[in-house]
Amino acid sequence: MALDTTEITTRRPASVPTLAGLNALEAEAVDLFVGLAQVVGLPKSIGQIYGLLYISTAALSLDDIAGRLDISKGSASQGLKFLRSTGAVRSCDDHESRCDHYEAETGLRALATGFLKEQIEPHIKSGEGRLVRLKRLAAAAPASERAHVVQRVKQLETWHSRAAGLLPLLIRFLGK
Amino acid sequence: MALDTTEITTRRPASVPTLAGLNALEAEAVDLFVGLAQVVGLPKSIGQIYGLLYISTAALSLDDIAGRLDISKGSASQGLKFLRSTGAVRSCDDHESRCDHYEAETGLRALATGFLKEQIEPHIKSGEGRLVRLKRLAAAAPASERAHVVQRVKQLETWHSRAAGLLPLLIRFLGK
DNA sequence: CGATCAGTTCAATATTTTTTGAACAGAGAG
DNA sequence: CTCTCTGTTCAAAAAATATTGAACTGATCG
Structure with missing residues (x-):
């Protein structure tokens, strides 16, 4: 067999x-x-x-x-x-x-840091350039839409800074 | 033309x-x-x-x-x-x-909540079952490895509870 | 009622991503 | 120097995922 x-x-x-x-x-x-x-x-x-x-x-x-x-x-x-x-x-x-x-x-902190730094941070960084371009385009929008699109782009900036601020907090939370 | x-x-x-x-x-x-x-x-x-x-x-x-x-x-x-x-x-x-x-x-809070609840929470939930099985297997490991694998599974449990605890915190941070 | 419109579903197709495996490069060992 | 042993790279193959489009459902209109 x-x-x-x-x-x-x-x-x-x-x-x-x-x-x-x-x-x-x-x-x-x-x-x-x-x-x-x-x-x-x-x-x-x-x-x-x-x-x-x-x-x-x-x-x-x-x-x-x-x-x-x-x-x-x-x-x-x-x-x-x-x-x-x-x-x-x-x-x-x-x-x-x-x-x-x-x-x-x-170590969870090391893992999380590595992952966030490598996978997430670059996207947050590249978002900055995008936001600058969006802002310019929004300012140039036709009057009928301008208020709306400018408000939306402002909101995106808030999101962006929240995300950027979240990263170190996350690392700290997972840290010890 | x-x-x-x-x-x-x-x-x-x-x-x-x-x-x-x-x-x-x-x-x-x-x-x-x-x-x-x-x-x-x-x-x-x-x-x-x-x-x-x-x-x-x-x-x-x-x-x-x-x-x-x-x-x-x-x-x-x-x-x-x-x-x-x-x-x-x-x-x-x-x-x-x-x-x-x-x-x-x-609303960033609504968006984040929806995403986390739908995309992340199910995985955290299903992790519980996995951990139970792992724990059993670790306890049954040969003596020479037991201490090591039991320690690792314990660590996984810590990770799991951290992740579970993180979710509501995240939502709160993004919330207002 | 029959016709048209809005929207869904799903099998087939296209696209993207991952994995393979063979060719290659470098580092010792003999 | 040459041979072998590790490990890397990358083009091609395979697998996984997303998208399409045609068939279908159900609603509303005339």
Whole structure:
């Protein structure tokens, strides 16, 4: 009787550290972070990688990650690149091995800061230029509409400054 | 010399209310909201519709919207459905006309509440079930990993309650 | 009633985004 | 120097998402 390798992933006992495939706990953690990633508009693979590193006891290499999650090395490389760039993952250079190993940053403040700074702040910044242009156009609108559109653009400016003010507050709230 | 109809959209004088196409101010406003939509992971058409209604002096019908933005009636219908469901757009039943007319809700609090309640809250709710399962699995982990994974799951619970607590705070901050 | 209009739905299509995998670059090891 | 081992890049393929348009419902008008 031959081994059924197609189901080995879910059948492997939870207690055995595996080279490929996830145990039930890892699978659940990965799932949770995949969901989280989708909420904030990040690709699934990034959620998978972070989830696996988050729950893993030991730091993992790129090949570990690709193997365990059954994704390509390319995806793993790109995902790790993104996660490192936002500070969600650190490489803990382990001198025992030739290759880099990665571990999850688990401080909520650091995570939130990285995400907000990288994903949200640029949009708020670019909004400034947009508002300037809008303001000019609104001032040039025909008299019959001018009052209305000027008021709306003013409101947008309020929104903008609220959003800008919210960022540091958010970070502080999540901070400690 | 023939009229160049391919550029009529941008060439039409700002002062003439149009049946199709946007004037410069409208185009700029629509663009701004398209960008905003993409930040929060909503389709472009939804940003377009809201942006047009936001800057428009008068309420617009579904056909107005589809025509001005050059999108299909189907898109416009679906987009308006979503926007109404989150409270971002109201239909102001205008008894002069047979068809419904729509206008933008411009209160930041109402907008934020609708978005958070519809798009974020469900995820936070479903997270609860996930955490329960994770907790069980963590408790059943092999002794060598148990301390670590139990700690991580505890941390996730903290994150979860922070997120849940953040929602009402956010609404309050944006509120007045 | 039949005709027209306003709006919805949904399967097909188009578009955008993500993932893959093969080619490549650099860093040791032998 | 050459070979192998890690990791990156990027064009092509696959998957996910949004948009279209035609068929349909229901309302109002004549």
